[in-house]
Amino acid sequence: MEKENKLSGPSFYVNFEKVYARNIDSNMSLLNFLRHNHKLTGTKEGCSEGDCGACSVIILEEDGGLAPVNSCILKVGQILDKNIVTIEGASKLTSIKPLIEALNSKAASQCGFCTPGFVMAAVALKGKHKNPSEKTIHDSLSGNLCRCTGYRPIVEGIQSLEQKIKFPNPKIRKDPTLKSAVFGKTTYIYPKSKKELVEFISKEKNYTVLSGGTDWNLEAEDADFKEQKILFLKNVKEMSRVKVSTSSFEIGACVTLSKFEELCHAFFPSFVDTVIRFGSPQIRTAATVGGNLGTTSPIGDLAPLFFVLGAKLSLLGPMGERTIPIKDFFKDYRKNSLKNNELIFKVVLPKKGKKDTLFSWKLSKRYDQDISTLSLAARVTLDKNQSLEKIILSAGGVGPTPLILHQTARLLKKTNLTFSQSALQTAISHDISPISDLRGTARYRSTAMVGLIKKMQRSLVSGEEQHSIMSI
Incomplete structure (x- = not known):
């Protein structure tokens, strides 16, 4: 019976092995889980704010993509059923060794503290590009800081490797029964569809909405949590996809900024330079379109882009959906048009005219x-x-x-x-x-x-x- 208990509960994968998230407090980050619970200390703690990249790990996405993320600002409750790879797991792969050798040949490590994070950022880059431009390399490393200022050898090491990295991405078995999980005083709720989402917001009143968490997790880092519920949105399939029609794009509120960046490359190239400066690749793979708008900040970078395109927001509440022009969403400083128990469900973005x-x-x-x-x-x-x-x-x-x-x-x-x-x-x-x-x-x-x-x-x-x- 004891053995059965050890192999139960909410889980995810670390370095291709299933791990269970038990005895986790309300506020535990993925970084602390890796370092303290599993002794994977290659992932470093630098800033604890998602700025320095020392804590970078990779999430293996279902489409085969490699998503670098800051483990210091991801809560354990956000990565259930995900496949996480740390520097320890990556360094054992034969396909990574040429990259390690290339970096070593250029003396790309000084004190070494930041090196694991740089390697993980480089792995994510070389998993996508065989010969990335220097501009692309700099963007891919923009979320990693070297306090010894050894950037040039790192860039040269990546440039010297003229091949893509092939990364194993085994299919993982998701838990079909996962509807909620308790961590300390916090209960995470995991709706998987619009129907399940409406059912929850129709009956619950007190909860916090969470998706990428790149903003909220910073505020919550030092919080002394009382009992609370977190409505986690990233598993809602309708909110994580982009639908293309002849005249517009329907962008789910949980579409990440990195996915929106891909859309801009194809359809709005003039927006790309702004989008890549929202934050580092580690931030853009976690942060979402809906989150950027939902903060209702006067300096949120998406709003002006959507204003000029005449975007509309689809807001979802207990009574269903309603659509408003985005200009009507912003009412005053940090105040918006959301009613009680409403949330941003998707953005309808018209296509650019030929002229x-x-x-x-x-x-x-x-x-x-x-x-x-x-x-x-x-x-x-x-x-x-x-x-x-x-x-x-x-x-x-x-x-x-x-x-x-x-x-x-x-x-x-x-x-x-x-x-x-x-x-x-x-x-x-x-x-x-x-x-x-x-x-x-x-x-x-x-x-x-x-x-x-x-x-x-x-x-x-x-x-x-x-x-x-x-x-x-």
Whole structure:
């Protein structure tokens, strides 16, 4: 009987072996579970905030993909039925040895503390790309910090390996009976369909909604949990898929930012540079579209992109679904249109018109892995004479909510992009109400917005592609 008890309970896989999550407290992270419960100490604790990448592990996705994640900001309750690989498991695979040898040949390790995280990030990259560009390598390593500043040898080591890594991805048996799991004082609820989700929110009142958790888990790290229920959404199949029609995309609220990035590469390439700066690959594989919008932050990076495309939100509650324009979702600072027991179910995103040109920029104190100081997105339609037919501008970080810049758009259309700087400054001053904070002053935000509009003007007049935020 004792043996049977040991082989029961909520479970997942670590390095291709099934493990059971028993005697777990309410707030245990995957990192602490690996290090303390299973003595897998190659996964390091650096920042405990998802910034440094020392804790990186890989989740083997069902489609064969390798998803690097920060184990320090994932709760054990989020990874049941998942297949986790740590540096210990990866280093035993024959297919990884050429990568290890390539890094060693370039002396890509100094003190060694960050090395396991870099290796896992490189494994995820080389599992997808045979010969990634240097830009792609830098993006893939943007979530890993080396305090010895040994980045160049790491990049050179990855460049020297001209082959993809073949990674085993055995099919795992999911627990069909998994509906809930208890960790300390916390009960996780795992609906698998829209029907099960509606049944739960129709009868329960007090619970916390959780999906990627890249924001909430930081706030919860030091919390002294009382008894609570967590409604975990990532297993709801309808919320984790993208449906493509002739005129639009239906993006489930639990679609990750990395999956949305793939969509942008195919259909909205002008948005890619902004999307990859939401956070590191480890953040983007966990964070979700619905989570980014649901925080109702004025500096959430998705909202301006969706504003200019005319997106609609499908909100799900006990009485079913209702659809609203995304501009009506944001009411005030951190206040939205969700009613009691409602949640964001999906985003309906219209396709770009054939004559439309899209722009997107993000300004932040650091280029990678930083919260926006301000952002700007635009959709511009030119007629056959290359005159301005229609323009929609949206900005974040310059008011209590993301904004549509009506006055500025009218000026640009009226003058057909031949505005004076003083007229532009006046129009922008009517549209935005920035504040001064740690990320920038109100004056800086206003001045920077003028600069971004002029960047767009230069690109449209010259006919060149969107200028990078790093260009003059």
